[in-house]
Amino acid sequence: MKICVFCSANQQIDPEFFTMTEALGKWAAENGHTIVFGGVNQGLMECVGKATKEAGGRTIGVIPTKVEETGRISDYVEIEIPCDNLTDRKQLMMDQSDVFIALPGGIGTIDEVFTVAASATIGYHHKPVILYNMKGFWNDLIALLDGLQAKGMIRGDWRQYIKVADSIEEISRLIS
Template sequence: MKICVFCSANEQIDPEFFTLTEELGKWAGENGHNIVYGGVNQGLMECIAKTARGTGSMTIGVVPMMVEKSGRRSDYVDVEIPCDNLSDRKQLMMDQSDVFIALPGGIGTLDEIFTVAASATIGYHQKLVILYNMKGFWNGLISLLNDLQAKGMIRGDWHHYIKTADSLEEISRLI
């Protein structure tokens, strides 16, 4: 299975996020899953690629030209898929992946989560997004989604497109 991982490229974040990301990368490699990710050599992106690759996963980096030009491309990319911009990157990631796991991240990660989920809501695919709720990181977003649902702003049930997992064991069950 190809698992796309959306996550932070920042270094100055909770160290426990790195530990949990390493566990996910190790699990992916040990279970024969490959990793699709943004191809950046920083933060949780570098962490997932290094660990997954070190335990047998192939890593597929979807790398925008701006990342390449700035010298931030990871050395842990086995297959590089170059792209022009972030819109292209999201589409290529969707095309390459079977399921999506969102680790802690910021604006870019939110953009990726909602692009995939919105595409699913109108029928472009039936792929899940899993919010890996490390240390309750996604609790605020989950509350917001529940509030939007209660106010009738989400057609159907958002849980059909976005799942939540508090542990690696829950991720294993969802996949």
């Protein structure tokens, strides 16, 4: 299975997020999954790529030209898919992947989650989107989604399109 990981490219974040991300990359490799990621050599992106490769797994980096121009490509990208911009990147990641997992991240990660989830709501795909709720990181977003649903702004239950997992074991159950 190709697992797309959306996550932070920042270094100055909770160190436990790196430990948990490393475990996810190792788990993916040990279970024969390929990691599709942003291909940047910083933050959780670098961490998941490195952990996956060091455990014998495969990685695919979908890398915008702006990242290439600044020399921030991870050494752990096995297959590089170049793209022009972030819109292209999201489409290529959707096309390449069977499931999407969002680790802690900021505006870019949230954009990716909602682009993929919104595409599912109107039937472009039926691929799982999972918030890996490391240490409760996504609790505020979950509360926001619950509030939007309570106000009638989301048709059906948002959990039809976005799942929440607190552990790798839960992720494993959601994608099997």
